[in-house]
Amino acid sequence: MKENLDKVKFAASKALTRLMMKALDESRLQIEAQTMRFADAKPPPIAEESRGIAERFMNSLHDYFEELTTLLVNDTEIEPESYDNLSLVDHDYLEAMIAMEGMVKQLRDKEIKGMRSFLTRLETMYPNIRIDETNNPLDPEQVGDCFNEAVKPLGFKAHYLLTIYREFNKTVFGKYDDVIAEANDLLVDLGVLPDLDITARERELRKQKRDEARAQLAEEQQLKAAEEQAELKARMTRKPKAKPESPDQSQSEMFTMMQSLVHGLAKQSNNAGLAATAGTEISGELAAEQEELRKQQQKLMGMLTDIQSNMLTKAAGSGTPGFISANNVAQSINDSLKAEQSSGDLGAISAQSGDVINLVTMLYEAIWKDEALPVVMKELIGRTQITIMKVALSDTAFFDNQNHPARALLNELALAGIAWTQTVNLDSDPVYQTVKQIVERLLSESAPGNEFLQQLLNDLRVSRSKIVGTDLNLERRVRESEDISQSMDDVNEYVRQKINERVLKGYLDPSIRKLLDTHIHRFLVKLVTREGPEGKSWKPVMSTIDALLWTVQAEKHVGDRERFERINPRLLDNLGKVLEIGGASKTKITKIMRQLKQVQEFTFHQAEHGATAEQSQNGDSLTNRVILATRNKKDVPALPRNDPDLRRVDKLAIGTWMEFRGNSGERVRCALAAKIDSIEKLFFADSEGKKVMELTRMRLAHELKAGAVKVVSEGSLVNRAMESVISNLKQTSTQKPRRRASA
Incomplete structure (x- = not known):
């Protein structure tokens, strides 16, 4: 397998480097044309440096491939990053990084053709490694990082970098489908799942x-x-036979691939995974007339509605109204299909309908086994199986479109209940009541369309946002406003909402609260008016506010004094710029800075004299209620730069849910609410947005390594379930050849 991976590595890196060199050449011509207009302007030495850029780019790509199977150990300790990301000045490299983030997001959003097949083939080669966008060597983020690192040492100015990055986006990312197609073709030629996708x-x-x-x-x-x-x-x-009817093949890649794997399972003697259609008559040909398909679809929908009604009635009568297992649903569908076909009321169902029924059944079996989902939420989502099956029968885009309203609704339901590890007092939880109502509305709709599903999704999101004090309609109005200067009331409320999100519902000194609500508020209003909501300067400014709030919080930890002394000069400098742009006079700025320093020193004085420690022990801090492997360690040893757990911590997205074990063995969950890279700290909040814990990135990596904490919301619920289904189907498909070899 290593030999096959090396062939893909060399072919893909060669293709990407060739495209990258073309992008450099095109950008060089553009930059030279620009500089000719100015007498003293000197273009950057792109031609002279292109060989070095290409070498660094290719070496970095090779490293990502090598990291799939080997850990690159580097004994050098991590050097703390500088605090440049807090600067309000648009630094050259920061602008380039932001540009690359946008390009990567844009490429991912359009669904890279063939990428799912490529990942599936890689996982077949290395079944013990979970491959996703964090370690896929050809993920756009990895390729973008390689280019960032290749260009960074040259120190080009921002306006030159942006020209180079635009050409990179056009030439490299614009041809990305071709690179992935070439990688897939090579793997097919090497015999890795040659019949996986319809293209082969x-x-x-x-x-x-x-x-x-x-x-x-x-x-x-x-x-x-x-x-x-x-x-x-x-x-x-x-x-x-398995080709979907959609004219756009790139939009049906996932469904086609899953169909292919299901058909492979159907050919085996032991196809217990197809319980819903086992022993029923399935047509191997496409129906000749659309009218016949339409009538069959109507009969299937009616049959599924009757099954759902009977199962819900039976569950209510048994005293367990919430529990409907995927296996019971599969058996009921199988019994009904056989009865309908025996009576002649239903003929052979189309191959596509059979595939959808089996795939949705497998999907819900995977959801029931998902450890991240609390039991109470599994029971609620389990009741929606037949409704979602009807949606998928009507629209197979459910399998391919990650933004499909039905998929988004299931994912939102899962997130709404992710913290429900304890069922006590759930009836008084407003979100729980909303989720129950959403599920009931979904079940009562005989033919749920996309508009209906989207409305349920919107209602659920609004209900969840109210708990943490967020107005989603307000955010939508601000984002969609054509002339934001004409919506200043909304802008002011939007800024107030974003500031409150950073505070994390903890105690805040009144002087700091006033600073946020006045001068910083005015600065952010000007920023939103100039750049729009969450423009290019938004992220570094939010980092500045996060750092400010950290310096004045009462709770202190080992090493915080050193971190504070390292970052505070830059923080005060940036705050001075904020206050000046916000309209404060020099006298006012001096007074605010003096007051801020007093609050900062007072919090450290309290901590050094034990006041904070005593409050923490007597309080309800999550740190004191969970088991931590590093609790009794004053400091933890530094991990290598390429340590997998440390890299995982660095890639955690805001909103990621983590699970700890309580002192009594109970499961305790909280979400990542903020990250401050300059002090290497992560802050966690509960479901209501209240801060409950903070850990350094190194300490959290050690906790992950020790198994004291685990990530429970990595990827969306439906994506995780689909990955599980595909993995199980692949494992089953590879069992038959092994049995033959041993015979």
Whole structure:
């Protein structure tokens, strides 16, 4: 397998480096044309440095491939990052980094054709490694990082960098589908899941079709019209059974791949995974008439509605109204299909309908096994299985479109209840009541369309946002405003809302609260008016506010004094700029700075004299209620730069939920609310937005390594379930060849 991976590594890195060099050359021509307009302007030495850039770029790509199977150990301790990310000045490299983040997001949003097949093939080669966007060597973020690191040492100015990055986006990311297609073709040639996707099958069919057409022309010399008609007929009869009806193949890649794996399972003697359709009649051909398909769909929908009604009634009568297992649903569907077909009321169902029924059943089986989902939420989501099955039967885009309203609703339901590890007092939880109402509304709709599903999703999001004091409608109005200067009331409220999100519902000195509500508020209003909501300067400014709030919090930890002394000069400098832009006079700025320093020193004075420690022990801090492997360690040893747990910590996104074990063994969950890179700290909050814990990145990495904490919301619920289904199908498909080999 290592040999196969090396072939992909060299081919992909060569292709990407070639495109990258082309982007550099194009940007060089543009920059030289720009500088010719100015007498003293000197263009950057792109041509002279291109070889070095290419070498660094390719070496970094190779490293990402190597890290799939080997840990690159570096004994050098991590050096604390500078506090430049707090600067309000648009530094050259910061602008380039932000530009790259936007380009990566844009490429991911458009669904890279063939990427799912590539990941599936990699996981087949290395079944013990979970491969996703964090360690996929050809993920756009990894490739973007390679380019960032290759260009960074040259110190180009921002306006030159942005020209270079635009060409990189156009030339490299613009041809990304071709790079992934080449990687997939190479793996197919190496025998790695050659029949996985429809592209490989169609390639053989097209070759076969051309050969037959030539033979027919040579032998019969028929008229052109007759030849075209015969060719059309041959093409129709040779059409792959599993090919979806969508004209846009790139939009049906996931469904097609899953169909292919299901068909492989169906060919095996032990196909227990297809319990919903086992022993039923499934058509192997496409229906000749759309009217016949429509009638069959109506009968299936009616049958599923009856099954759902009967199961809910039976569950209510048994005293467990929430519990409906995926296996019970599969058995009920199987019994009903056999009964309908035996009576003649329902003929052979189409292959696609059978695939959808089996895949949704497998999906819900995976959801029930998902450890991140509390039992009470599993029971609520489990009741929606037949409704979601009807949605998928009507629209197979459910499997491919990550933003499909039905998928988004399931993901939002899972997030709403992710902290419900304890069922005590759930009836008084307003979000729990909303979730129950959403599920009931979903079940009562006989034919849920996308608009209905989107409305349920919006209602759930609004309900959740109210708990943490967020107005989603306000944010939508600000983002969609054509002239933001005409919506100043909304802008002021939006800024107030964003400031409150940073405070994390903890105690705050009144002088700091006043500073946030006046001068910083006015500065942020000007920023939003100039750049729009969350423009290019938003992230560094929010980091400044996070750092400010950290310096004045009462709770202190080992090493905080040193961190404070390192970052505070830069923090005060940045705050001075904020206050000046916010309209404060020099006298006012001096007074505010003096008051801020007093609050900062007072919090450290309290901590050094034990006041904070005593409050923490007597209080309800989550740190004191959970088991930590590093609790009794004053400091923890530094981990290598490429340590997998440390890298995982660095990639944690805001909003990621973590699970700790309480002192009594109970599960305790909290979400990552903020990260301050300059002091290497992460802050966690409960479901109501209240800060409950802070840990250094190194300490959290050690906790992950010791198994004292685990990430429970890595990826969305439906994505995790689909990955589980695909993994199980792949494992089953590889069992048969192994049995033959041993026979």
